[in-house]
Amino acid sequence: MAPSTANGSLAGAKLHGRAFYESIGSPKFVLAPMVDQSEFAWRMLTRSFLTPAENAKLLAYTPMLHARLYEETAKYRESHFEATRPPESHPGATSPAPSLEPSVPFLDGNPALDRPLFVQFCANDPEHLLGAARLVAPYCDAVDLNLGCPQGIARRGHYGAFLQEDQELIYNLINTLHKNLPVPVTAKIRILETKEDTLAYAKNVLAAGASIITVHGRRREQKGHMTGLADWEYLRYLRENLPKETVIFANGNVLQHGDLEMCLEATGADAVMSAEGNLSDPGIFAEPPAPGQEGREYWRGIDGKGGWRIDAVFRRYMDIIHRHAFQREPPTRRPLFVVGDDEGWLVEDGKEGGQEEEGPARKKRKRDGGGKNEKCTSPNVIGMRPHLFHLMRHLISIHTDIRDALARCHVGDIPTIEKILDMVERRVAQGLIEYERTGGESIKTPEPEPKVEGDLAAESAGTGDVGGRDHDPESSVATVKKCKRPWWVAQPIVRPLPKEALANGSISLSKKEKRKQEEAAAAAAHADGHTEVDAIDQRQSSSSVEGIKDTTANMGKPAATTSGLVCG
Structure with missing residues (x-):
């Protein structure tokens, strides 16, 4: 591996693409950027389960930061990124922007503790993004652009996954950093409706100058109770159709340690990223101790x-x-x-x-x-x-x-x-x-099974393969059984799949979608000579997630997970 500086440059020249990836140790595992949840202490906790050799293969991201606020507001910088030791006293909100020269390392990006590290921003203005990125560049290995956040706040702020219709803006955001920043730029995206559209999207990101592309195998609408499964086939398609030197990180469906290698094998990605799996078990990247070597932890x-x-x-x-x-x-x-x-x-x-x-x-x-x-x-x-x-x-x-x-x-x-x-x-x-x-x-207490429709429930209950997701994509029953541990063990939170959430009342179809499905089912029944009852059954069993409303906001029971914690 070629020697590198702390910011991904080699002998003063900024590295790009696979050369940059190799300069930071070709990390195989990646701690995802999560809103207010991948901060320094949590990164340190995740790293603490790994040996020094394993740590060299772990890359971590900061939480997503707002580029304009980071560039303009000293208080925002001080409360979100602690790269240098704070001064004895703070002059207040009108304090000048900090020096771009590195000072005494403190927490975030400390070369002795917190590398490799990518700092992620959301943005919709190239100049604000560049201004913010320049402030963090001395303390990280790369700057990442969030193009995957699906939450309502991203829609209102016009960033994250809600930029994907504006490919020209995306190109300008990445290209501005690529041309003007002393460290590489990377990007994290979600898949689009078709593999071909997703490939064109990825090519645009790479053409703009991204050294690494992370692909979350879910679409923008897949969040909350409609999260469902990530589609690893899309990632495999990208791997096979992008240039071989492209560095790809895979994201989605990683709940336990064993899923890491499964994802790498299925997608052909260079590295695998974990978000919610890591929140439930920060030791997810560590090899379990051999039987008889468990110790006390x-x-x-x-x-x-x-x-x-x-x-x-x-x-x-x-x-x-x-x-x-x-x-x-x-x-x-x-x-x-x-x-x-x-x-x-x-x-x-x-x-x-x-x-x-x-x-x-x-x-x-x-x-x-x-x-x-x-x-x-x-x-x-x-x-x-x-x-x-x-x-x-x-x-x-x-x-x-x-x-x-x-x-x-x-x-x-x-x-x-x-x-x-x-x-x-x-x-x-x-x-x-x-x-x-x-x-x-x-x-050994009875485990309540997710509520699903008719034959699906019987099929789920009777399956002998606890891998489940491959054989029964509409049910989370097998995954729950596979992941289940005693309550004193760190373990994933398994979301009900959309069809289960629809069956148990957590989400409901909008009037528009109900009408659309009724018309489609009736037309199909008429064409095939089926009865009206058949049409109704077909409508109710539809797995479409379009037009579904989350009803848990008005219910007393808590949702399956706090979906807002993880972004992109």
Whole structure:
């Protein structure tokens, strides 16, 4: 591998394409850009599960940043990207733009901690994008343009996936950076309606000067309950029809570690990116330890299935927050519990460390120091609660008192989060003890299956292949079974597929789409000599996601996932 500088240049010349990719170590795994969720602390947590050699093969992205705001607003820069140590005092909103010369490295893009790193921006103006990109260029290996965000805010702001109809603007945005930025430019897109249109889109991005193209195998409308499956065949089509030297990253359908190699093999991509799979399990890129080598952080059950323990991941995360966000040593901690250890600490003082005393909440917070919300402008601190809710989704669905304690916790209230960690450690210890005592029977509870239509439900329930997605693309049942672990293990959140969401009432067809499907079904029935009942059945079983409305916004039950956390 050719030696490179920290910003992807070789001997003073900016590298491009595969030469650039090789200069940063040809990373095989990629931590996706996620809105407010791929910040420094989470990147460090993800990297912490990897050996030094494995870390060289991991590329990480920052959260998506707004180019115009980043260029124009000092407060926005300070609260979203901490590349250098902050000054003792901040002059205020009218402070001048920071120097373009690197200063003392701090967190984001620190060569000793956080490389390789791409900084992602959303933008619709080439000059604003260039201005913002120049500010971060000294602290990253490349600047990425977000062309995949499907959320409503992207529609209103005219960026992300809502630029895909304006291919000229996309070309100008990328080309402006390619010609004027000292580091390479990359881009992340979504697939279009046809493979041919997607290929033309990718060619435009590459012709503009993108060194790497990331392709999310879902269309713009595939979000929330309509997320469905990413189409890896589109990515394989791009691989086979773009020049061989093109560097392609694949994104979509990566829930567990085993999916990484499956995606690479199916798509032919150079690297695979994980977003929500990483939020549920930041150890997703790490090789699981061999049987008998689990240690205290990894759990493996009687059936041989395992994963990283939630209390272990939570601990690692808190230690990173202490060391990096607050620049102090974390509290001294007891070894993580494994069955056979002394159990006396579980009943110390007759209560869990996270349980609160009687009395007014305000006075309690003042007494225990929890009322001091520390450094609340840091993106690493602001992101803590959303991360913990996602990470512990399966645990808090059972232990609702932990969920409630986390919901009541204020941003920056580190003492309270430490108490919640203590609650989690105690519950996990109790779960492990009960699992061993019952020979694994303690976790064998009936698993509710996604609600699907008629024959599909029977077919899903009867399948013996837990790979599932290949053989039953309309059901998530097999994937749920494949991914299921005890609640104390980090594991993915499996979304219901669109047809299931339609069946269980999470989404509904718009009047326009209902009418359209009724007319199409009636016409088809008339042509084939079918009855009106056949036409109705055909309409109800349609897998189209066009014109579907999400009904959960007006319902009391929570949605399957917090879809807004992941962008593009």
